[in-house]
Amino acid sequence: MKPDKTMDNKITSPKKKSNILSFTFGFTEESQYFVENLSMLLASGMDIIEALEAIKAEIKSTKLIDIIDELVENINSGFSLWQSLEKTKLLPPHIISLVKIGEESGRLHESLAVVVVQQNKSQSFKSKIRAAMMYPVFVMGVAMTVGIGIAWFILPKLSTVFSQLNLKLPLVTRLLMSFGAFLSRYGSIVVPTFIISISIFFYFLFFYQKTKFIGQAILFSIPGIKNLIREVELARFGYIMGTLLEAGLPVLEALNSLKESGTLRAYGRIYIQLKEGIEEGKSFEECFHSNRHIKKLIPTTIQSLIAVGERSGRLGKIFLNISENYENKTELTTKNLSVILEPLLLVIVWLGVVAVAMAVILPIYSLVGGLNQKPQASNPPTPTVTIVATPVIKVNSAVITIGTQGIVNNSSTPSSLQTLTQTSTPPAIPTLTSSIPTTGFLEVSQNKLGYLNIRATPSSKSELIRKASIGEKFNYIEIQDGWYKIILSADQYGWVSSQYVQIISPTL
Secondary structure (H helix, E strand, O other): OOOOHHHHHOOOOOOOOOOOHHHHOOHHHHHHHHHHHHHHHHHOOOOHHHHHHHHHHHOOOHHHHHHHHHHHHHHHOOOOHHHHHHHHOOOOHHHHHHHHHHHHHOOHHHHHHHHHHHHHHHHHHHHHHHHHHHHHHHHHHHHHHHHHHHHHHHHHHHHHHHHOOOOOOOHHHHHHHHHHHHHHHHHHHHHHHHHHHHHHHHHHHHOOOOOHHHHHHHHHOOHHHHHHHHHHHHHHHHHHHHHHHHOOOOHHHHHHHHHHHOOOHHHHHHHHHHHHHHHOOOOHHHHHHHOHHHHHOOOHHHHHHHHHHHHHOOHHHHHHHHHHHHHHHHHHHHHHHHHHHHHHHHHHHHHHHHHHHHHHHHHHHHHHHHHHHOOOOOOOOOOOEEEEOOOEEEEOOEEEEEEOOEEEEOOOOOHHHHHHHHHOOOOOOOEEEEOOOOEEEEEEOOOOOOEEEEEOOOOOOOOEEEEEEOOOEEEEEEEEOOEEEEEEEOOEEEEEEHHHEEEEEEEO
């Protein structure tokens, strides 16, 4: 019996609300609560309007309250329950079909009881896939959070320590220190941008209606996840078809309800092909043979069972047996998948921990090894350069050099100066000593600017690398033209002017 189109068009649709959260958050659970309680109240003999009003009093979702108000209004106007529910989009098409069958046969509460079981089954199928994916996502999320926290807050401090050791750092240490320095400068921008980008990426990949088929294709390429998704969908396929056929719904209407309630694009195409083939008068077996790729999604054994059930007239029971069989398989696959993923995730986290540990320990190990090979000894005296000034006196044509042992006559000396040669003592000989340490530690001194420019080369006109604050300390390794070459990081150096720094710990 087809509904009157004129009456159907007059059914009031629920008003759209601007608050999206009231529709999405917890709405599935509210709709299940609605069907469960409606089934119990109708089974007790309560009128449908009274049952809807009683359920409305316990509902918190504003969207569902509006839907119940529209249902009451449409039923009071003379429309059936299934017609009113079809317009609200509250329940999927295959459940609407069950409600329609129960209402027309006078056993609405029994049909609603079957609907409750179907909803629980559907929720169970979804939760199995969700549970299988939740564990790896949670572990990887925690690992990434801890890793970013270490790189952001701890690595920059270690980088400062390693830069003062004047050691050749390993590649893994240099990479890690560079990443830490990058996060130290731009972390407040990079980290939130990264989190938002990942969230948007996953939304469009797995949840957005027009693009989620890409995420489904990715999941189908993962061996363990692929088997679980196929078993869940086959269990769902068997249960919906078996329930609808056993309830008396024709095969075409059952396939149409199955197609409209489907969530996987790959299986949705198969359901469409089956529906079109049945409309053309083909059997299930002929439809299966006409598509060579269907066995990747529906195994050959399942195809044979459906063909046998179609020939024997027990198609509904065969579908229910298929559902029960694959429902048991999903339980086992979910447990095995968790067992396989756990050590794999532990290995991934372990590799990250080992990388960080090696980056920190290897430089310290190199330093300790160098100290063991070369034990500390008394520092050798600093080499000095002594310059002796030798005074020279010129009297007429005679040149007299005052040496360290007295006056030396470089030419014929007048007799009047012999006494001077014999009695005079040499004057104090001035000396100039140069002792400049080439390595050590320095500190930025106070100045009018309040900071010190660090240049790329020993020149005030060279490129500015960054600014150092007053009191900041650096390790210098070279002196050139009044400039000190300082260590900024494992692979970066700079030059500062000697006018604005002071040596605090020279290396002798």
